[in-house]
Amino acid sequence: MEIDEEVRQELIENLCEHLNAFKDVVNKIINRMRKAKTVEELMRLKKRLLLVWLDSMPLSSAECYFCLLGKKVSVVMINACKICNYGKLHKICLYEGSDYAKITEALRRAIKKIDKLYVKRGERYD
Secondary structure, eight states: OOOOHHHHHHHHHHHHHHHHHHHHHHHHHHHHHHTOOSHHHHHHHHHHHHHHHHHTOSOSGGGOHHHHHHHHHOSSHHHHHHTOHHHHHHOOTTSTTOHHHHHHHHHHHHHHHHHHHTSOTTOOOO
16 A cells, blocks of 8 residues: 555644644653652652553544545545555454454553552552
């Protein structure tokens, strides 16, 4: 399959915007870490950083070559999904059991585990 240059450029622009927004949030958290007075505060901020990092993975349709290509050829996304080359190999993303659904579910579970386990309320480091 040959690359559609217009779609490639849109994808790269979207990824750059996503990265810049992510960097802004990460820098704010790191700056707060620099001012932390206790290990507990530092660890809570690190936990926040981990959650933001995972939640910021570029997995939306704005960062998907095939979604952007589909948007270019079809006004209605569900029609674009029906002809999606990624969907033909991995199942349409919105379908239960698709590879995309498995990836996003694994990510959701990782976020939930970090939120629950990384630093717990009331933890003290002596």
